[in-house]
Amino acid sequence: MQETVSTEAPLIPRAALFGNPSRRGAAISPDGRHITFLAPLDGVMNVFIAPRGALDQAKPLTHETKRGVPFYQWAQDSGHVLVGRDTDGDENFHVHAVDITTGHARDLTPHENVRAEIAKLSLQHPGEVILSHNARNPQFPDLYRVDITTGAATMITENPGFAAFAIDDDFNVRCAIAFQPDGSQITLRPDPASGWVPFLQFAPEDAMISGIEENFAPDGTTLIRSSAGRDTSALYRLALDTGEQTLIAADDRADIGGVLVDQITKAPLAYSVNYERNRYVALDPAVQPDLDYLDAANIGDWVAQSRTDDDKLWVIGSNADTAPGAAYIYDRTAKSLEKLYDSRPELADAPLAAMHPVIIEARDGLKLVSYLTLPKGSDAATPGRPSRKLPMILLVHGGPWARDEFGYNPYHQWLTNRGYAVLSVNFRASTGLGKSFVNAGNNEWARAMDDDLLDAVDWAITANIADPARVAIMGGSYGGYATLASMTRNPTKFACGVDIVGPSNLETLLATIPPYWESIRTIFQRSIGNPDTADGLALLRDRSPVHLADRLARSLLIGQGANDPRVKQAESDQMVAALKAKGIPVTYVLFPDEGHGFARPENNIAFNAITEQFLAAHLGGRAEPIGADEISRSTAQILEGADTLR
Structure with a gap:
């Protein structure tokens, strides 16, 4: 039995951290008259609408009864909201x-097994939308111009094999993007005589963080991001007739992030850069007072997530580590800020812990931007350094083409509240930190x-943060793979591990990617390994944890969704079968x-309840008892290891 972790902080209920928020995802109608947001209706997240200034008059606009709304967006006519919906997580979204x-709700994509996305909305065509969907060809979605009121749809571009399109405000398809077998990215434009003609190319090393923007200006230019000739991705203005590029903004630490543009002229007004923290920088002096006001408002890192057509009103989303x-x-x-809501008001007085950005040097000198959160009060004497070594969770992000960021993280707060240090690392291949890094x-x-x-x-151990005998690894998607890979590669490094929807066999992972990812298959092959070559296939097999299952020496918990289109259930099934064949115990939960x-x-809380007991058994942290119906209210099927949870 592990040493018990003590802390004076009261236990934060799992339901308060992982249950539905009271509200989230606010947006303002283009005319500024209404506010929409997501909120629970009979326990399921739905879109609500209210007059601006009267949120107490909010009423539900959608009526989902099982699975919450995954995404929504205002149509430019201010009279419709476009809402996504899939079935049990299959990602076959209808709009x-x-x-x-x-x-009244009208399905604008009434086809079987279709995956649809909103491709373009425009002030110039408020009653229409450009949708992309793959009804014709599962691999390559076409573009359709759709009347929002009637649903009448007309194909405007058939996709011959491109990864994406760029569309202007008059709904003209100006460019297409394609990835080549060597990993390079080509931008093409339509030519009446020759079809699609290449006019811009990014080398393989630049392709992941470079590309054209959908900001086609009346003066014949657009914006692009490019790392060509430099390490981080910079913002340029591209002359479409000559190909001339003019540098607008760059940062040597990180790629240019979000870009705020004028909605009519498409002139860039400001950009953001996220190294340790996300910060906006003005390009147009007219927005400098706005940035100054919002930065001084003490609301944490912020983003303008919705704007009115006249650009007088912004919906601001804030992100602070302890709020x-x-x-x-x-x-x-007016330079005024009116709060719409707190997403989780029940946590207003909860003992949330501060997050500390740290830069860790890898063995080859690469700088790893990381985030450390410690149990409340454990570092009272020296912020960021606990008074004694703690059990620690290494929380690995998914992707891997994503990144960890500063701000409120429910997993950090949950696990630190249970007595663990939590460390999230932007390992190499994480995005936003330059092409050398990715x-x-x-x-x-x-x-x-x-x-x-x-x-x-090792850094956390040397810094007397982590107890080397009580470190766990946990993550989802790529983070789940990292859990399996590290526990088989380093059998005694971790006390236990939690894999959530992680691939175990890279060969079968690549063989079963969703059909709509076919246009970016070369990215996977260049990054992971090419199964079409003998060396590539050998690499994939060598790096697949399923083939190293007999090396696993510590306890493992696996969670999987049965309808996962990205990491199929077979990935977890294979790993569990391999472990069972070697007589190695594993706990396996399927939803x-x-x-x-x-x-x-209900499912997230159930799996986290199981995880909490699992971690407590192996690391000695605190655990909220599993409620009488906490598992039964979910659809959890404990296929292996049920006896270990009693």
């Missing part, structure tokens, strides 16, 4: 247009990418109504 007056997200209306004329992960799954994680753990992760709060 529905909901009339805000009548509540779950809030939303505000920012009036640019490309350093090529062919390095379960090698240098794992070394980065090991180096971060038949989930996909790539656990979207339904």
Whole structure:
């Protein structure tokens, strides 16, 4: 039995951290008259609408009864909201247009097994939308111009094999993007005589972080991001007739992030850069007072997540490490900020812990931007350093082409509240930190990418943060793979591990990617390994944890969604079967109504309840008892290891 972790902080209920938020995802109608947001209706997240300034009059606009709304967006006519919907996490999204007056919902993509996305909305065509969907060809979605009121649809571009399109405000398809077998990215434009003609190319090392923007200006230019000739991705203005590029903004630490543009002229007004923290920088002096006001408002890192057509009102989303997200209306004329809501008001007095950005040096000198959170009060004498060594969770992000960021993180808060230090590491291949960093992960799954994680753990041990005998590894998607890979590669490094929807066999992972990812298959092959070559196939097999199952020496918990289109259930099934064949115990929880992760709060809470008991047994942390119906209210099927949870 492990040493028990003590802390004076009261236990934060799992339901308060992982249940439905009271509200989230606020947006303002283009005309500024209405506010929408997601909120629970009979326990399921739905779109609500209210007059601006009267949120107490909010009423539901959608009526989902099982699975919450995954995404929504205002149509430019201010009379409809476009709402996404899939079935049990299968990611075959349909787009529905909901009339805000009548509540009538029309499926704009009424096809079987279709995956649809909103491709373009425009002030110039407020009653229409460009949708992309793959009804014709599952691999390559076409573009359709759709009347939002009637649903009448006309194909405007048939996709011959491209990864994406760029569309201007008059709904002209100006460019297409394609990835070549060598990993390079080509931008093409339509030519009446020759079809699609290449006019811009990014080398393989630049392709992941470079590309054209959908900001086609009346003067014949657009914006692009490019790392060509430099390490981080910079913002340029591209002359479409000559190809001339003019540098607008760059940062040597990180790629240019979000870009705020004028909605008519498409001139860039400001950009953001996220190294340790996310910060906006003005390009147009007219927005400098707005940035100054919002930076001084003490709301944490912020983003303008919705704007009116006249750009006088912004919906601001805030993100602070010890305050779950809030939303505000920012009036640019009055320079005033009106809070719309706190997403989780029940956590207002909870003992949330501060997050500390840290830069950890990998063994080859690469700088790893990381985030450490410690149990409340454990570092009272020296912030960021506990008074004694703690059990620690290495929490690995998914992707791997994503990144960890500063701000409120429910997993950090949950686990630190239970007595653990939590460390999240932007290992090589993480995005936003330049092309050298992202490309350093090529062919390095379960090698240098794992070394980065090991180096971060060793840093925490050397700094007297982590007890080396009580370190766990946990993550979802790529983070789940990293858990399996590191526990088989380094059998005694971790006391236990939690794999959530992680691939175990890279060969079968690549063989079963969703059909709509076919256009980016070369990215996977260049980064992970090419199964069409003998060396590539050998690499994939060598880096697949399923083939190393007999090396596993510590306890493992696996969670999987049965409808996952990205990491199929077979990935977890294979690993469990391999472990059973070697007589190695494993706990395996399957959710038949989930996909790539656990979207339904009942399921997420159930899996986290199981995880909490699992971690407490192996690391000695605190655990909230499992409620009488906490598992039964979910769809959890404990296929292996049920006896270990009693």
